[in-house]
Amino acid sequence: MARGQARRMIRLERVVGSLPADFPLLQAEARAGGYKMLDTLAAEWTSGRTRFDRPGEALYAAYYGATFAAIGGLTVERLVPGGFRMRRFYAFTAYRRAGIARRIAAALLDGIAGPRRIVTTNAAAGSEPFWESLGFLPDRRNGWTHTLAAAASDLNAPAAGV
Numbered sequence: 309m310a311r312g313q314a315r316r317m318i319r320l321e322r323v324v325g326s327l328p329a330d331f332p333l334l335q336a337e338a339r340a341g342g343y344k345m346l347d348t349l350a351a352e353w354t355s356g357r358t359r360f361d362r363p364g365e366a367l368y369a370a371y372y373g374a375t376f377a378a379i380g381g382l383t384v385e386r387l388v389p390g391g392f393r394m395r396r397f398y399a400f401t402a403y404r405r406a407g408i409a410r411r412i413a414a415a416l417l418d419g420i421a422g423p424r425r426i427v428t429t430n431a432a433a434g435s436e437p438f439w440e441s442l443g444f445l446p447d448r449r450n451g452w453t454h455t456l457a458a459a460a461s462d463l464n465a466p467a468a469g470v
């Protein structure tokens with residue numbers, strides 16, 4: 309499938325109220341691969357500790373056609389005044405490299421109001437090329453690995469040829 313056509317198959321839904329019906333499948337794949345971030349997401353969602361509902365925060369589910377394919381969120385970064393942190397990104401292995409997580413990141417950045425903000429992330433081992441492709445730069449401090457000075461829409465300009 310042409311890249312542009314594949315990207316038109318991607319649809320995002322903001323997660324509010326309850327996690328996606330197929331979230332447990334994604335959680336199980338992540339856990340089997342040694343990733344704990346979706347266990348943490350589920351526990352903090354259930355307890356109400358993190359619901360991605362403060363100003364600027366959001367959690368998005370991505371669907372490829374009708375299939376739940378990935379999740380990712382943004383929360384306030386308590387260590388940086390006015391800053392945010394990308395968290396809980398995970399895509400089913402079968403749906404990787406189709407631009408799905410990038411679409412989630414773009415939507416999250418688009419929801420940040422106001423001036424350029426610092427956005428941090430603690431990149432899981434192996435995910436560094438993903439974050440760096442979005443413009444994040446290595447910056448190992450305070451429990452994060454990368455930062456981006458982001459403005460809304462930075463990632464929404466279509467790449468050349470798409």
Ligand SMILES: CC(C)(COP(=O)(O)OP(=O)(O)OC[C@H]1O[C@@H](n2cnc3c(N)ncnc32)[C@H](O)[C@@H]1OP(=O)(O)O)[C@@H](O)C(=O)NCCC(=O)NCCS
Pocket residue numbers: 343378396397398399400403404405406407408409410411429430431432433434435437438439441442
């Ligand atoms: C990291 C992850 C969320 C990326 O999801 P994805 O939907 O495959 O990412 P995208 O297709 O949007 O990638 C966008 C760009 O990032 C870069 N990229 C993504 N994955 C990459 C990889 N494994 N190797 C090299 N570059 C990569 C590429 O530049 C890619 O663009 P391209 O395909 O046009 O070259 C996914 O690989 C994943 O779930 N990994 C396991 C969990 C994890 O590490 N999560 C991050 C927690 S911090």
